[in-house]
Amino acid sequence: MNNIFQIILFTIREALARKVFIFFGAIILLALGGTLLVFLLVDIDTLTSMANQSGQNYMMQEIVNSLELLIVTPLANLGLLLAIFSSSSFVPVMLEKGNIDLLLSKPISRTQLILGKYLGVVFFVFLNIFFFVFGVWLIISIKFGYWDASFLTLSFVITFAFSVLYALILLFGVMTKNSILGMMVAYFIFLILSPLLLLYNEKLNEFVTNEIVSTILDGFYFIVPQTAEIMGRIMIDLAMGKGIANFQPIITSFLFLILVVIFSVFLFRKKDF
């Protein structure tokens, strides 16, 4: 465990040294600053009186959560794209000649090394996401005087979506020692395949009459990580305090993550460097 911990710390240090993550942090600060500025300027008396008139805390919760979600959703999606871009080269850089030789010459197993790198990146991205979500939550909660910590669970959901996509980057990084292919596959799933399969599952499946095609598409829907659903409906439901109605996207995505990480570790353990 100490070895994994050391690699995680080392990865965080590496991330802090990268300009792209400084840029990442700057965007978060900018977003938080913008949020703060808006709420300093906006008069919330009207909204508060609406809440008071209803006499229900629920109304206030809805207002607060909607506002939080309004800020977090687009920025989280943008942040996920940026996180994929900025973290895609961690594994290939580690696998460069001169780096990997040194690491493998130390008393650390290959499994510990690759898992440490994966967890280090995921943890660092989580810190960024949590900082952002916590910042938005804090500003709005102070402004409205309404505190609902369940909103903070969003940071775990967004990190989970990232960790699923980053598993693919890990796999392709180990296979090709390059960041490009993994990044392309992650973007393809996140931006195209997952939203299309979600659309098919919810709206278009009744139009597909061919049973074979329908079975294939259904199969795809359950195999491909459902990041669109996680970053969409699940995130909204959680932010609105409704909880998760359907765990299937999380379970199938988690299974996908586990399988891809196991396969990456398997390949890494067998590979010559």
Add this chain to the structure above:
Amino acid sequence: MIAIETNTLSKDYESSFGKKKVRALNELDLIIDKGTIFGLLGPNGAGKTTLVKLLLQIIYPTYGNANLLGEDINNYHLKKKIGYLPEDHKYPPYLAGGEVLKFFGKLSGLNGPILDKRIDELLELVNLSKWKKSKVKTYSKGMMQRLGLAQSLINDPELIFLDEPTDGVDPIGRKEIRDILLELKSRSKTIFLNSHLLSEVELITDRVGILNKGKLLREGTVKELTERKEEYKLTLNDDLPELNKYAADNMIITKNQDGSYAVKVDDIRTMNILVDKLRVDNILIKEIILQKNTLEDMFISLINEEEKGGTV
């Protein structure tokens, strides 16, 4: 006690599409004793780095096996007792020299004040104390090499693999590194040295192996490898044009440009017969020297023979 032992250790690399195999290491059997400095020589592509990478499990053998310090190389815990300086080592440019050592020290299982003390000692040893807090991106090639050496020693290893340790280091720095290696040897450390600098290998190694195209061509002490047993340089006090009349059977005497004679004999007895004959006639012998190749001479001729397909 054996530090390194390989049994028919072999490695094939596959070409891009897996159609053609290249044998980088060919059934290597090698035994290196503890507490010695072993130098592995060979031209580029001979398989030197492949051997080290195999021993450290950075790559895996096609077949064969090896033990380090009596343990199977598959056991990664064994690396607690091993240090390694790769040829093209890279350190994170954003870390300072001391931080690099700290990171690798922690990976080697060290921690706390023991690690801090070790870092200071090693930086002192390689003359980088002043640069402890400077980012490695500001280091020169020679400084990186010295930092690499310190890194390879961070866990006080019993067995140290050094791949071109003096690459890019100036002559004074090279001398310092040689001294460090000799000091390590005096502390019973085993050092496996890959180097192109034959003169340097000659200076510090106990045994040398010569590798070409994955095959170990020769292995022995520098003395064994460089001795030309049958040739002596004979210098007389006075010129003696008729020296050949003293020649025994199977003895070839030729005059060197400096006035001395090159005497080729079957064995030392034949040489002594010549000395006896000369002394009977009261001819004064000034000097008799057993002729040696330099390691470089021997290396070049050996590789050339191998390239021509000759028997070695």
